[in-house]
Amino acid sequence: MKGRAQDRSRTIADVAARAGVSLSTVSRVINGTARVDEALAAKVRAAAAELDYTASPLARSLVLGRTNTVAVVVPDLENPTFHGVLRGLSRAAARDRYHVLVADSAESVEEERILAVETRRRCDGIVLCAPRMPEEDLRRLLGQLQPVVLVNREARGTSTPAVTADYRSGLTDLLDLLRRDGHRSLLYLAGAPQSSSNLQRLAALRDFAAEHPQVAVQVVPCGVNFADGHAAADGVLGSGATAVLAFNDLVAMGLMSALGERGVRVPQDLSVTGFDDIPFARYLTPPLTTASVPVAELGEQAWHRMAELLGSQPPGHSILFRPRLEDRGSTGPAPARAVEAAS
Amino acid sequence: MKGRAQDRSRTIADVAARAGVSLSTVSRVINGTARVDEALAAKVRAAAAELDYTASPLARSLVLGRTNTVAVVVPDLENPTFHGVLRGLSRAAARDRYHVLVADSAESVEEERILAVETRRRCDGIVLCAPRMPEEDLRRLLGQLQPVVLVNREARGTSTPAVTADYRSGLTDLLDLLRRDGHRSLLYLAGAPQSSSNLQRLAALRDFAAEHPQVAVQVVPCGVNFADGHAAADGVLGSGATAVLAFNDLVAMGLMSALGERGVRVPQDLSVTGFDDIPFARYLTPPLTTASVPVAELGEQAWHRMAELLGSQPPGHSILFRPRLEDRGSTGPAPARAVEAAS
DNA sequence: ATGAAAGCGCTAACAT
DNA sequence: ATGTTAGCGCTTTCAT
Numbered sequence: 001m002k003g004r005a006q007d008r009s010r011t012i013a014d015v016a017a018r019a020g021v022s023l024s025t026v027s028r029v030i031n032g033t034a035r036v037d038e039a040l041a042a043k044v045r046a047a048a049a050e051l052d053y054t055a056s057p058l059a060r061s062l063v064l065g066r067t068n069t070v071a072v073v074v075p076d077l078e079n080p081t082f083h084g085v086l087r088g089l090s091r092a093a094a095r096d097r098y099h100v101l102v103a104d105s106a107e108s109v110e111e112e113r114i115l116a117v118e119t120r121r122r123c124d125g126i127v128l129c130a131p132r133m134p135e136e137d138l139r140r141l142l143g144q145l146q147p148v149v150l151v152n153r154e155a156r157g158t159s160t161p162a163v164t165a166d167y168r169s170g171l172t173d174l175l176d177l178l179r180r181d182g183h184r185s186l187l188y189l190a191g192a193p194q195s196s197s198n199l200q201r202l203a204a205l206r207d208f209a210a211e212h213p214q215v216a217v218q219v220v221p222c223g224v225n226f227a228d229g230h231a232a233a234d235g236v237l238g239s240g241a242t243a244v245l246a247f248n249d250l251v252a253m254g255l256m257s258a259l260g261e262r263g264v265r266v267p268q269d270l271s272v273t274g275f276d277d278i279p280f281a282r283y284l285t286p287p288l289t290t291a292s293v294p295v296a297e298l299g300e301q302a303w304h305r306m307a308e309l310l311g312s313q314p315p316g317h318s319i320l321f322r323p324r325l326e327d328r329g330s331t332g333p334a335p336a337r338a339v340e341a342a343s
Numbered sequence: 344m345k346g347r348a349q350d351r352s353r354t355i356a357d358v359a360a361r362a363g364v365s366l367s368t369v370s371r372v373i374n375g376t377a378r379v380d381e382a383l384a385a386k387v388r389a390a391a392a393e394l395d396y397t398a399s400p401l402a403r404s405l406v407l408g409r410t411n412t413v414a415v416v417v418p419d420l421e422n423p424t425f426h427g428v429l430r431g432l433s434r435a436a437a438r439d440r441y442h443v444l445v446a447d448s449a450e451s452v453e454e455e456r457i458l459a460v461e462t463r464r465r466c467d468g469i470v471l472c473a474p475r476m477p478e479e480d481l482r483r484l485l486g487q488l489q490p491v492v493l494v495n496r497e498a499r500g501t502s503t504p505a506v507t508a509d510y511r512s513g514l515t516d517l518l519d520l521l522r523r524d525g526h527r528s529l530l531y532l533a534g535a536p537q538s539s540s541n542l543q544r545l546a547a548l549r550d551f552a553a554e555h556p557q558v559a560v561q562v563v564p565c566g567v568n569f570a571d572g573h574a575a576a577d578g579v580l581g582s583g584a585t586a587v588l589a590f591n592d593l594v595a596m597g598l599m600s601a602l603g604e605r606g607v608r609v610p611q612d613l614s615v616t617g618f619d620d621i622p623f624a625r626y627l628t629p630p631l632t633t634a635s636v637p638v639a640e641l642g643e644q645a646w647h648r649m650a651e652l653l654g655s656q657p658p659g660h661s662i663l664f665r666p667r668l669e670d671r672g673s674t675g676p677a678p679a680r681a682v683e684a685a686s
Numbered sequence: 687a688t689g690a691a692a693g694c695g696c697t698a699a700c701a702t
Numbered sequence: 703a704t705g706t707t708a709g710c711g712c713t714t715t716c717a718t
Contacts, residue, residue, distance in 0.1 A: 009464075023697090036703070365689045691715090699708080
């Protein structure tokens with residue numbers, strides 16, 4: 001047999017020995033931290049190549065105090081929004097040779113804090129998606145987590161950069177669209193009560209109600225996923241509303257599915273809007289009118305803010321993506337009379 | 344102000360000093376590695392609590408040779424399959440107090456190798472999703488990556504545990520369904536040509552064609568996502584087939600969307616099947632007939648296999664999930680005559 | 687039962 | 703320009 005099996009990973013000492021130089025020279029050559037005589041450098045490179053040597057990231061991290069890793073903490077990987085954020089972040093970070101650690105708190109606000117703090121110790125910074133954490137808890141947490149970038153919520157009174165979608169203006173756009181279509185009785189299927197993005201939507205609703213007193217707006221607790229929307233159908237039909245603003249596309253899809261089962265036509269009998277513009281929204285029957293949120297870009301920008309912080313620049317400014325109205329087939333003119341509950 | 348701001352993270356030396364004991368005692372108390380006098384132990388715990396001390400995972404990893412982290416390497420996080428795998432894996436690993444590093448090779452088979460090797464050094468093992476890597480390259484790579492668990496493909500001639508879906512039997516089920524519905528001219532929209540899961544489907548097709556010579560089966564290159572399916576519509580309509588087996592649900596959805604635009608009715612004019620049973624498949628109009636693959640469970644089982652390897656048990660057996668046929672609305676009896684291309 | 691000291695693999699002063 | 707040495711924060715012999 002040629003060449004012994006390599007028992008374990010080679011160390012810098014192996015390379016130094018083989019090249020007949022000191023550890024520091026090897027380190028210098030490999031990191032390019034100082035001038036090294038070209039002859040020696042060549043020897044080192046050769047030795048490293050022969051041994052298939054690469055420096056232990058662990059050991060480097062320990063001494064450098066830097067892991068070249070960031071973590072993203074999300075409440076639920078299943079949620080298309082966080083999934084998109086992870087995707088955008090992961091690609092962007094990879095371009096800068098950073099790695100990403102993912103931590104899914106499985107919706108437990110309790111765990112989230114602990115998880116974030118523990119995860120933080122394994123990396124250089126945290127991208128935090130914690131829509132439901134009470135603001136005060138969040139502010140306290142932020143101190144231990146630096147550097148942090150927030151996604152889809154802000155922490156007032158701190159200089160933590162945040163990358164968010166402007167859910168308020170997005171919902172306002174949808175409300176205006178429905179109003180222009182002649183709807184005078186609207187219903188909002190609310191998401192997680194205390195979540196930032198739900199509160200923003202409620203703010204839009206409040207503004208709208210004040211500006212358009214002739215339009216009735218009901219708020220009905222619902223949820224954030226398909227099943228929640230599906231279960232809301234009967235309540236919606238009993239409400240007399242001619243248009244429904246679902247918390248997000250998933251809820252809208254669930255609702256539309258249940259409406260279909262009941263023979264209610266969208267948009268002829270009832271208009272429905274979603275939120276987010278998940279990939280399938282445009283391909284539903286009818287295509288879903290929604291406010292498009294560039295989730296992957298949220299993740300990408302979150303990385304850019306993080307990269308600034310890691311370069312020990314001062315915190316950059318928070319950035320807000322304005323959702324774009326996607327006026328598609330699930331909304332239309334208000335019917336002459338409100339639909340009655342079927343069945 | 345009460346208490347100085349803590350300049351940087353506390354070390355075990357700080358705790359030892361405060362408790363008036365040696366470093367080793369602190370280590371022993373914290374890890375429970377040896378008996379320590381209860382009085383001392385209490386002092387140590389108190390000191391640790393006061394300083395809010397937790398051991399540096401980095402330093403521990405370096406000395407223990409273990410990071411408590413595994414990496415999952417995927418070709419594309421956007422793909423619902425890999426996304427599901429990540430989700431299942433992440434939750435399962437978290438339960439065992441393991442962290443997960445995610446590496447997205449952005450579809451580049453070239454990068455994949457390098458990425459995997461580099462990522463491997465930062466963790467204890469790799470869960471590899473590399474459907475397109477040539478088998479020989481894969482086998483070579485496997486050596487450097489140990490411990491490895493493969494997802495959705497096997498590496499013959501190795502003992503690397505694999506967790507896969509049986510795409511072959513899944514497609515066979517779909518083929519049988521269509522045949523029983525009277526279809527005699529089928530068309531398969533193929534995925535990535537060399538990917539394992541595409542090859543498995545082709546094998547099913549081959550078997551089927553041999554067993555049922557009276558049924559015509561065409562294979563048309565297509566792709567793996569929505570847009571690919573959408574673009575395939577005209578070719579499908581010109582083919583004379585009465586039923587189409589899309590590579591996966593995304594392709595099926597794209598196709599159905601394009602068919603809708605052309606006024607082709609599913610399943611009356613044309614039956615369509617997907618594969619995977621992504622969350623929205625059942626809510627399409629019509630609901631998609633497909634073969635359901637439990638992606639999150641794939642990830643979960645991948646973790647279990649990995650956990651065995653990490654416990655230095657011998658490699659467990661590979662496991663194969665049999666897709667379940669979901670007979671829904673997008674398939675039906677073959678029309679009396681094949682549809683003609685519209686427009 | 688406890689402490690002193692070596693060492694995980696590396697980088698960065700500090701010498702020369 | 704190169705080598706020697708002291709750590710990074712921890713665990714684990716090895717003494718006592």
